[in-house]
Amino acid sequence: MQETLKKLQEEALQKIEVASDLKELNDVRVAYLGKKGPITEVLRGMGKLSAEERPKMGALANEVRAAIGGSIEKKQAQLEEAAVAAKLAKEKIDVTLPGYTVKAGNPHPLTKIIEEIEDLFIGMGYEVAEGPEVEQDYYNFEALNLPKGHPARDMQDSFYITEETLMRTHTSPVQVRTMLNHDGKGPVKIICPGKVYRRDNDDATHSHQFMQIEGLVVDKNIAMSDLSGTLEVFAKKMFGEDRMIRLRPSFFPFTEPSVEVDISCKICAGKGCNVCKGTGYIEVLGAGMVHPNVLKMAGFDPEVYSGFAFGMGVERIAMLKYGIDDIRHFYSNDIRFLKQFDRYEGQ
Ligand code: FA5
Numbered sequence: 001m002q003e004t005l006k007k008l009q010e011e012a013l014q015k016i017e018v019a020s021d022l023k024e025l026n027d028v029r030v031a032y033l034g035k036k037g038p039i040t041e042v043l044r045g046m047g048k049l050s051a052e053e054r055p056k057m058g059a060l061a062n063e064v065r066a067a068i069g070g071s072i073e074k075k076q077a078q079l080e081e082a083a084v085a086a087k088l089a090k091e092k093i094d095v096t097l098p099g100y101t102v103k104a105g106n107p108h109p110l111t112k113i114i115e116e117i118e119d120l121f122i123g124m125g126y127e128v129a130e131g132p133e134v135e136q137d138y139y140n141f142e143a144l145n146l147p148k149g150h151p152a153r154d155m156q157d158s159f160y161i162t163e164e165t166l167m168r169t170h171t172s173p174v175q176v177r178t179m180l181n182h183d184g185k186g187p188v189k190i191i192c193p194g195k196v197y198r199r200d201n202d203d204a205t206h207s208h209q210f211m212q213i214e215g216l217v218v219d220k221n222i223a224m225s226d227l228s229g230t231l232e233v234f235a236k237k238m239f240g241e242d243r244m245i246r247l248r249p250s251f252f253p254f255t256e257p258s259v260e261v262d263i264s265c266k267i268c269a270g271k272g273c274n275v276c277k278g279t280g281y282i283e284v285l286g287a288g289m290v291h292p293n294v295l296k297m298a299g300f301d302p303e304v305y306s307g308f309a310f311g312m313g314v315e316r317i318a319m320l321k322y323g324i325d326d327i328r329h330f331y332s333n334d335i336r337f338l339k340q341f342d343r344y345e346g347q
Contacts, residue, residue, distance in 0.1 A: 039065060119193070135165070219305065258287070315330055
């Protein structure tokens with residue numbers, strides 16, 4: 001019996017030694033130490049032994065059990081450690097590998113310019129107003145002192161949808177709509193950004209669809225000097241403190257007097273160069289004092305109220321600010337062009 005126990009111990013220790021994983025090790029445990037295992041079997045036969053031999057054999061059997069159990073525990077710790085090491089090796093992250101970049105879009109340059117202009121005028125107490133792009137002839141022309149058949153309608157070739165409906169040719173109808181909402185009471189102080197449409201042939205400086213920003217102030221005692229002061233602040237903030245503005249007499253049916261507003265050329269500082277075609281100035285917008293007829297049609301008493309308005313092409317402002325030579329870049333969706341206008345650049 002002694003020999004059998006020793007042999008079983010040897011056998012078990014060998015199997016433990018070669019066990020390659022926890023499952024195999026557990027199989028050895030069950031096989032040798034389990035209730036149906038050979039050691040238990042041997043112990044069952046102890047009844048046949050003499051009273052003298054019995055305790056000796058019992059002690060030996062316990063020794064064998066303890067040796068096998070201890071060896072299993074040791075091996076189990078080794079295998080568990082190896083399993084953790086293997087898992088760590090498998091899941092190791094190489095932090096030097098290049099990561100995946102998340103592609104974030106940039107605001108379109110025209111959106112950036114509009115937001116910049118909005119911020120500037122909101123800072124001066126203006127509100128942002130919007131209106132429909134499919135507009136009624138009345139708001140786009142008639143209420144702006146441009147009755148049907150007026151020759152000045154030719155200044156803005158239009159896309160008509162019906163006799164009375166068209167794609168708006170400028171953002172000025174929003175000033176009419178806003179004034180009508182004020183029930184003849186000032187002050188009105190708004191800017192209106194939005195898309196406009198004209199039957200112009202597309203070229204480097206013209207597009208059949210472009211963006212405008214309109215500005216309108218109506219209150220008591222508004223004078224031409226308020227207009228020029230406001231536009232000077234605008235020009236300096238948008239293009240630099242060294243810029244000057246120049247007002248040239250012009251004509252718009254909805255303003256009287258009317259002006260074209262030029263800003264001094266950045267390249268030659270007003271001396272004259274190729275960019276400004278030798279004039280020292282570049283035209284940026286149209287403006288003027290709101291015509292009394294327009295005030296009247298919008299419900300304001302021109303004897304009490306006066307106002308100024310201006311309208312600018314957003315693409316032309318962006319072209320001047322960023323040095324872009326062709327308006328079509330804004331609408332061609334060329335990613336190489338758009339990527340240059342980083343989200344935070346210039347803000
Ligand atoms: C107007 O549209 C007037 N409503 C502006 C105005 C408002 C004057 C309030 C007085 C008071 P004009 O047609 O000049 O004016 O257009 C204004 C600006 O839009 C121009 O200075 C130019 O920058 C831009 N623009 C005009 N046509 C085009 C076009 N086809 N493509 C791109 N920009 C254009």
